[in-house]
Every structure is written in C-alpha cells, then in structure tokens.
Amino acid sequence: MTDPARPFLKWAGGKRSLATEIIALFPRSIRTYYEPFVGGGATFFTLAATHKKFENAVLNDYNSELMNVYKCVRDFPDELLEQVTRLAVSKDVYMRLREKKPEDFSPVRRAARTLFLNKTCFNGLYRVNKSGIFNVMWGDYKNPTVADPENIRACSEALGHVKILAKDYADAVKSAGPEDVVYFDPPYVEVSRTANFTSYTSSGFSLDAQKKLAECFHDLVLRGVAVVASNSDTPIVRELYDGWELHEVKARRSINSKASARGPVGELIIVGRRSQ
Numbered sequence: 001m002t003d004p005a006r007p008f009l010k011w012a013g014g015k016r017s018l019a020t021e022i023i024a025l026f027p028r029s030i031r032t033y034y035e036p037f038v039g040g041g042a043t044f045f046t047l048a049a050t051h052k053k054f055e056n057a058v059l060n061d062y063n064s065e066l067m068n069v070y071k072c073v074r075d076f077p078d079e080l081l082e083q084v085t086r087l088a089v090s091k092d093v094y095m096r097l098r099e100k101k102p103e104d105f106s107p108v109r110r111a112a113r114t115l116f117l118n119k120t121c122f123n124g125l126y127r128v129n130k131s132g133i134f135n136v137m138w139g140d141y142k143n144p145t146v147a148d149p150e151n152i153r154a155c156s157e158a159l160g161h162v163k164i165l166a167k168d169y170a171d172a173v174k175s176a177g178p179e180d181v182v183y184f185d186p187p188y189v190e191v192s193r194t195a196n197f198t199s200y201t202s203s204g205f206s207l208d209a210q211k212k213l214a215e216c217f218h219d220l221v222l223r224g225v226a227v228v229a230s231n232s233d234t235p236i237v238r239e240l241y242d243g244w245e246l247h248e249v250k251a252r253r254s255i256n257s258k259a260s261a262r263g264p265v266g267e268l269i270i271v272g273r274r275s276q
Contacts, residue, residue: 002150004048004154005154006042008148008152010119011039011124013039015039015042015185018251019043019046021269025247026181026228030179031056031179032175033180033183034172034182035183036060036169036172038061039185045155056162058175059162059165060165061166062166066114066126071111074155074160074162074164080111087116089120093116097117098117101133116146121134121137122139169213181228182225186205186231188267189207189232189234213229217270221273222274224274227272229270231268232265233248238268244272245273246268246269247269248267251265
C-alpha cells in the first residue's frame with residue numbers, strides 16, 4: 001500500500017505539526033477546498049489523507065516558481081524526477097543554479113531547479129531579493145533527499161484534479177461560496193525584527209496587506225464560506241480578528257539562524273463561521 005502523499009518541499013512556517021488541529025476545525029463536508037497561500041501544502045496533503053473529503057480543491061500561491069513545481073508534480077512527475085536525478089548534489093551545482101534566471105529553463109527543468117535549491121539551501125528557506133532572484137546560502141547537508149520518487153508520484157495522484165493557480169489570494173478565492181472552505185496561511189505578522197521572513201516573494205507582505213487579508217476573511221464569512229486562518233499570536237492579529245473564534249496553539253519553528261532562538265512559539269488559528 002502506498003503511503004499518503006506528504007509535502008515534497010521544505011517551507012518556512014510549514015503546518016505539518018498543526019495540520020490535524022487545523023483540519024479538525026473544518027466542516028466535515030467540503031465542496032471546494034481553497035488554500036490561497038499553499039506554501040509546502042502540509043494542510044492540503046493531510047486533508048487529502050483524512051476522512052474529511054472534498055469534491056474539488058483550488059491551490060494558489062503568489063510565488064509562481066512554487067506553483068510551477070506543483071503543476072509539474074501533478075502533470076509531469078516522471079519527467080521532473082528524471083531532471084532532478086541529473087543534478088549532482090554539490091555546492092558548485094547549487095551556486096550555478098542559484099545564479100540562473102528561472103525563465104532560462106523549460107517548465108519541468110525550472111521545477112527541478114526550484115526543488116533542488118529548496119532541498120539543498122540553508123533551512124529550506126525560499127527567499128528572493130527585490131529583483132526576484134533566489135539568494136539563500138548553501139545548506140551543506142550530508143545526504144539531502146532532493147526528491148523521493150514514491151512521494152512525488154503520490155503527490156501527483158493527490159493533485160490529479162486540483163486547480164493550481166499563481167495569483168493574488170483575493171482573486172484565487174473569488175468563486176468561493178457556501179459549503180466551501182478557505183484556509184489562509186499567509187506570511188505572519190512580524191513578532192520581532194529578527195523574525196521577519198515575509199520575502200518569499202519579492203513584494204513581501206506588509207501590515208497593510210494583513211489588514212486587507214482580514215477584510216477578505218470577514219467578507220468571505222458573510223458570503224457563507226467557512227474560513228480558517230493561521231497567524232502569529234500578537235496584539236495586532238488579535239485586533240484584526242477581534243470577534244472571531246481564536247484558538248491558541250504552539251508550533252515549533254526552526255528558521256531562526258540561532259539554534260537557541262528556535263522552539264515552540266505562540267500562534268493563533270482563527271475560525272470564521274456565518275453563525276458568529
């Protein structure tokens with residue numbers, strides 16, 4: 001029996017440790033599941049393996065390189081695996097690929113590049129500069145697994161009938177309505193200056209963007225959509241989502257460059273339902 005699909009990428013703020021808690025807050029029956037900030041997809045892949053079935057799914061992220069990988073995993077898993085296996089895991093190969101422009105490659109080779117950089121860079125962090133160029137340092141791992149063939153194929157199957165987008169989150173959820181679920185997992189409100197990792201796209205995610213997201217959350221609930229969101233447990237987030245159902249959780253974060261600064265941190269899971 002094939003193991004359930006699991007995330008094929010490392011991702012800052014990934015939800016593997018919290019996915020089950022998050023999904024427990026979803027309605028039992030889901031017509032279309034929307035995840036507009038999909039990232040590594042831990043919540044989606046966990047949902048796909050649970051008893052909470054959905055008829056359709058829409059996965060989105062503004063990061064077009066990320067979503068190209070999703071499309072290639074879905075549509076061309078064997079070709080993607082072939083391209084990845086051609087890449088020797090070394091710092092020299094890493095630096096050469098890092099300096100290349102994504103548009104220089106075909107979609108599948110482009111996805112192989114992103115997957116390789118993600119699995120061999122420091123902490124699996126996806127970060128780009130203002131020009132949109134990947135700029136994370138080499139991770140120096142002993143034997144990193146860039147792509148697990150069995151899991152890539154399982155992910156391809158899980159994504160088989162999923163709509164994959166690369167646009168603004170608000171556009172991605174425009175068609176959501178009653179019986180649908182939207183799960184927002186945006187770049188978090190900054191807890192401190194050293195915890196600001198909102199540059200996974202070149203535009204970042206400002207406080208003003210957080211306010212607009214909270215407005216979108218509210219509007220979706222008024223339309224009858226079940227909406228769940230994750231964010232940092234900060235006064236700003238509590239103010240933005242005042243009146244909604246707040247669940248306090250702890251999640252381990254390992255993205256800080258200082259090992260002493262890693263560990264469980266407070267987060268909020270926000271739930272919005274029409275009855276509230």
